Amino acid sequence: MKNTSEPVAHTQSDEQSQGARQRLGGLHQHQIQEQDDIETVDYKMVTFSLGGKDYGINILKVKEIAKFTTFTYVPNAPPFVSGVYNLRGDIISIIDLRVMFNLPAQRKAEGSAEDGLILRLDELMIGVVVDSIDKVVGIVSSRIQPPHPIFGDVNIKYISGVVEKDGRLYIILDVDRIFAKDESTAEKPESLPPAGAANAPELGEDVEGIEATSRQAAVGKNEEQLDLDFIRESLVTFRGFYPDGIADAWLNRRYSEWRAERSKLGLDVQLTGEDDADEFLRTFYSPYSGRFWGEDYAEGVKALLAQEMPKNINVWNPGCGKGYETYSLATILRMRYPDHILKIWAGDNDLLSISTAPNLVFGADAVPTLYEPYLVEAKNGFSFSSEVKDAILFEYHDVTHTNAVPNVDMIMARDLLSFLPPKQQASVLNEFSDKTSTGALLILGQNEYVSETLGWQHVGSAVVNAYRRL
Amino acid sequence: MRVEYINPFVESAYNVLQEVLSVEITRGELYLKSTSMPVLGVAAIIGLAGDVEGRVLFDMSKVTAIQIASAMLQSMEMEPIEELNDMGKATITELANMITGQAVTKLHNLGFKFDLTPPAIFTGDNMEIADTGVEALIVPMELPFGKIEINVAIRERN
Incomplete structure (x- = not known):
């Protein structure tokens, strides 16, 4: 680290030095009566200009007024960070307020000093560069008015108020807020080249080369x-x-x-x-999406079914679409548990799809052979026998609304959650947990994952992506 | 709501309205709603019980209600009404009863057994209805007199 100058006390006018003396005196709570103001001065601020407008910072936050000449440039820092500075052994970072607030900055000649302030915020010290320091102004705090958007270019949330003094309007900056923001942005590396680069003539060629490639x-x-x-x-x-x-x-x-x-x-x-x-x-959708399941997927689902099931098996299938997958699941469950009472609540919020589901009719060639025992001939093709059909209750229903299903032993929701906004995703997942108990099976889409922290353990195979309730 | 219930309500609403009013009716897009919703000003409600629990609500503005009631009364060679008096309310209630009755008959033929409660009518400004736990199917019907929203909320008894 290299520094070539010390901050110098900045004295321009009698009024200012008086202010500075008061400040150095520790700002006792003694009351200063001003001739033109019978009210008590209880707020002092250091005033300065930024982009031609007058600003102030609470003097209690200002450690000293300084002139900065050379900063040490910090690679990959946000553009408003001019660099770091060695203040009598303490390394402090220097922020250019004009860059930070997108205000026009006068270009100073190379090597000439920049006016600035050193602020003390809790334990941390931070330097800010401004156009020029004006003076210390004492005001009555009750005269400070809330910020109004038209007063300045600085984002309104960084302004603690506006005050008028001797015909000039000062915008008081809330440095605690600015600094808090600064901390959060500093954590994220930005790809923009730091604006402080011009202030680092001392950087060697080779260092700059490395810097350039890493930046690229x-x-x-x-x-x-x-x-x-x-x-x-x-x-x-x-x-x-x-x-x-x-x-x-x-x-x-x-x-x-x-x-x-x-x-x-x-x-x-x-x-x-x-x-x-x-x-x-295209590659997201699960196998047999919106169609009857083939042998492989059906076997995969069968393999996941528990040996023992309660006499009444309840299944929930939100997002069932036209019902092809629901019928597939119903058939598999019927085969696996022929003597159980099976009930599947299937719902979809697409009226056109769901309205054909209860009376689904299809050509015989559309059905894999495993479903054959459960098919009956209908008017224009085939449909499922009442054994399977009566097990399913198709509802026109939006899963994000109140779900009236009872507790279920199995949920099938393939490629449904990914099409819900995150908030609804979370509430539907919550509801999945509410409606199930330990051991319940959840079949999701092939490319959908649920974290174990939500109480679902992955039990699926390469064919079927499934979870079991912990 | 069970898919099988939708059509009977939509069909009977359309048929009954056309029959008693002899005007052109267009059905709007059906949709689902679950939060509380505003009521236009006049609401006739009929409860359903049996295999299911729920209710059907016929919702329209006061102006629409007066015009519909007048049209129905005139078709029976009675005097039209100027304001929503007892006769007007009774007429709207009867309309609700006719539509729901026909829908329930259709459902009965499909094997679903419902009972109806006697209709009730609510009028007022800035009313809102909220049924927690039941999702409502909204069937909007556009008439020359204005809009009737048929709001069907039916839940299976588990």
Whole structure:
């Protein structure tokens, strides 16, 4: 660390030095009566200008007024961090308020000193660079008015008030707030080149070279991250798909695949419409989605069914669509537990799909052979026998509304949760837990995951993705 | 709500309204609602019991109610009404009874057995209805006199 100057006490006018003396005197609570003001001065602030406007900071927060000449530049710091500074052995960071608040800054000649303040906030010291220090002004705190958006360029939440003194309007900054914000942004590395770079002429060539490449790498990584974020957004917009927390792993896998696919075809990575979104989601859907399950999946589900089941088996199947999967499940359960009383609550909020479900009729070629024992001939094809059909209750129902199902032994919700906003996802998962007890089976979509912390243990195979209630 | 219940209500609402009013009726998009909802001003309610529990609510504005009642009365060569008096209320109640009755008959033929409670009518401003635990199916019917919202909430007895 290198520093070439010490902060110097800044005295410009009698009024200011008087203010400074009072400040150095520890600001006793003694009352200062001003000639033109019969009210008691109980608030002092150091005033300065930023982008041509007058600002103030509570003097109790100001440790000293300083002139900064050379900062040590910090790589990969946010642009408003000018660098660090050695203040008589203490290393403090220097923030340029003008950059932080996007105010115009006058360019100072190389090597000339910047006006600034050193602030003391709890245990931490921090330096701020401003256009120029004005003076210390004493005011009556009751005269401070709440901030109004028209008063300044600085974001309103950083303003603790506005006060008028001798015909000038001062905006009082809330440094505790600014600093708190500063802390949170400092944790996140930003890819923008630090604005303080110009203040670091002492950095060697080689160091700058390394810095440049690492910065490029950071930018490249951020671009990919940015693309992925855009894709997430587009999936929400076009298809109401929310992978957050439930299908993140799939999304990341799919994204790398997608990048490769798209660059091979010379197409943009971004999803430009619903067709692109559908293409992207093509690999998401579970096997036999919206169709009768084939032998492999049916066997996979059968393998997960418990030996012993209560006499009354209750199953919940939200998001059942046209009902093909519900019938598949009902058939498998009927085969496995021929003497039990079976009841499946199936619901969907798509009226067109669900309205055909109770009386589903299909051609014989559409059905895998395993369902044959349970089919009966209907007017225009085949439908399920009453053994299977009567076990299912199809409802026009939105799973995010109140669910009137009783406690169930099994839930099938394939590719449902991923199409609910995170909040509803959580409440539906909660409801899954409420409606089940230990040992209950939950079948989710092939690419959907539930954390064990929610009380579901993964028990699925490569074919069926399932969980058992802990 | 069980899928089988939807059509009987939609059909009988359409048929009865067309029959008694002889006007053009268009059915709006059906949808589900579960939170509390505002009531337009006049609400006729009929309870359902039996295999299920629930209720059917016919909801319309006061102006619409007066016009519908007047049209029904005139078709029976009676005097139209100017305000929602006892005769008006009785007429709206009867309309609700006819629609629900026909729907329940249709359901009975499908094998679902319901009983009806006598209809009641509520009027007032800024009313709201909330049924916790039951999701309601809304069947909007557009008439030249205004809109009738048929609000069906039926739950299976477990």
